[in-house]
Amino acid sequence: MTPPALMEASRDEWLDINGCALRYRIEGQGDPIVLIHEIGGCLESWDAVAAVLAVDNTVIRYDQRSAGRSEKTMEPFTAHDLANDLAELLTALGVSRRVRLVGAAFGAAPALLHAAAHPDAVSSVALLAPALDIAPSSREILEARSHGAQESGMRSVLSSSLDRAWPESRRTGNSEFPRFRGRYLANEPHGFAQHNEALAEIELGDALERVKCPVLMLAGLHDVVRPVDNVQAAAERLPSATVVTIDAAHFIAAEAPQVAAAELLGFFGGGEHSSLRHVDIPEAEFSEEQRAAVAEAVAGVRGRMPAPMRAWLVNPELAARAQALGETLRYRTSLGPRLSELAIIVTARLWGTPFEWRVHSAAAAQAGLDPHLIESIRLGILPEFDAEDERTVVDVALALNHRHRIGDALFERATAVLGRRGLADLVGILGYYSLVSMTLNVYEIDTAGATSPFTASEGATDGLP
Structure with missing residues (x-):
């Protein structure tokens, strides 16, 4: 108590x-x-x-x-x-x-x-x-x-x-x-x-x-x-x-x-009392493969083990490959931090993942995204865009999450605005952070008993939940 x-x-x-x-x-x-x-x-x-x-x-x-x-x-x-x-x-x-x-x-x-x-x-x-x-x-x-x-x-x-x-x-x-x-x-x-x-x-x-x-x-x-x-x-x-x-x-x-x-x-992370489902593996009980996977993550750009890796470690190969993919998709794509973080916070909002939202909404603001745009996404309101590349990122994210595909017109626009590599990078980011969101939600990492940052709004549209 x-x-x-x-x-x-x-x-x-x-x-x-x-x-x-x-x-x-x-x-x-x-x-x-x-x-x-x-x-x-x-x-x-x-x-x-x-x-x-x-x-x-x-x-x-x-x-x-x-x-x-x-x-x-x-x-x-x-x-x-x-x-x-x-x-x-x-x-x-x-x-x-x-x-x-x-x-x-x-x-x-x-x-x-x-x-x-x-x-x-x-x-x-x-x-x-x-x-x-x-x-x-x-x-x-x-x-x-x-x-x-x-x-x-x-x-x-x-x-x-x-x-x-x-x-x-x-x-x-x-x-x-x-x-x-x-x-x-x-x-x-x-x-x-x-x-x-x-x-x-x-x-x-x-x-x-x-x-x-x-x-x-x-x-x-x-x-x-x-x-x-x-x-x-x-x-x-x-x-x-x-x-x-x-x-x-x-x-x-x-x-x-x-x-x-x-x-x-x-x-x-979520704190030691935040989840009833996830139990961290004590470091003293790490296998050689688990220890190597964690060491690789700590030696990377993040400098630490990402939160979902705590759950992935039961399969050391999954943990190692997933965190390495995440490092590439967050830090080394053609989209740059502004568009990458936009794609991530839309994914966090669609999956209703508080931890992912809090970390990446702060990173999105630091990357230069308009605070009003970030707040609209948090409230579930489809934003009004000044930048065509931001509109395109959100349109692709919503289409893939709601319809699981994109039409020819959106494909042509995304390729023209983001480039062929940019579209491939965007699909990778959306897929990886959906995996992250599913992991955080399944294992209730920083979700059990937490206050959701997402508030339903009367202005919410079908674009965002």
Whole structure:
């Protein structure tokens, strides 16, 4: 039974934890996901990501001590103290299910320390641009930043902190940056300094090696604070870690929230309690063929095992060949991401597959599809198209799903608009993601007890269900 604290409506509350009043917020219902913010951040750093995750999960986010609107303490603290705060907060909230932890930058440290100390209470961990160690030269920068903030205020340290982590070239057209900057400047200087000092003195010991659950690390391709090679080096210390690169700088959750949320959903899947039908094969029980199939998937473009492969693994050859086909059809066709993702979300809508929809609707938006078009498809309304190639993709998808063939006129139009290879690629995408949808639905991967994202509309047509 879900603890009463986890069933409350979304609002800010405070709890006294280890002698400090921590602000927290709980949204949604389902398996718990805990979001831990970065230095200079607060629970609002996760706004856009939390909105996606809370559709079918209980999302718990909080301001760490001396940050956001939590109490500002006078005593210094360490990453281990922050991990103790996390453990005590979850206990106070009555969280009894295994949690999934997400930590950004220095927020990764308490997440991993908690996972190492409480292996039975954590099912998986995801880290965004994780700060898990510090070079001597960086320690000097942090100490100077701490001193500068306390002596001259937050604005005096912008050039060495925010401007470096979220460079000017990455701000154009991003509506979140002004809000992020405003919250950053509103930090209480002493609390900000305390967090920088805690990072400067970070010492995790053998905690990374003791984390046994799966770990996903997201690395920003444009991150100069925690570059990709730094994240990869940290991943090598973990027994089961995967690195995925994101087109972003350091503050991934704020700069690329839809992509981050899609990666998190893909990694977390449906949660351990989401299905009565599907049982994952424990890694320790993998056959050589199953282990090889998973290794091939992890070494590929995705950097992880795709969700339906969890079911396919009972037949290792099916798992290996299907995931390889999927990698080709998603990433290496002539259609490009915009049209490929359009075909995938139409398939997800026609099959009524929530997991596939959530992951790929976010990817479709990132690929440049009009949000109004995506919303029309979600509601089951045949969209009005400005682009002929988009109209053609949807017409082919609907014809094949409803009539199982296309007429001569549509064949000629599709060939003219998409090209002969483009049409072949489209048929492959529609077929493969129908297989994915059937698998997710049969095994109820992220469907049992989940809230459907699909809403019937009075404007719905025969084109979409």
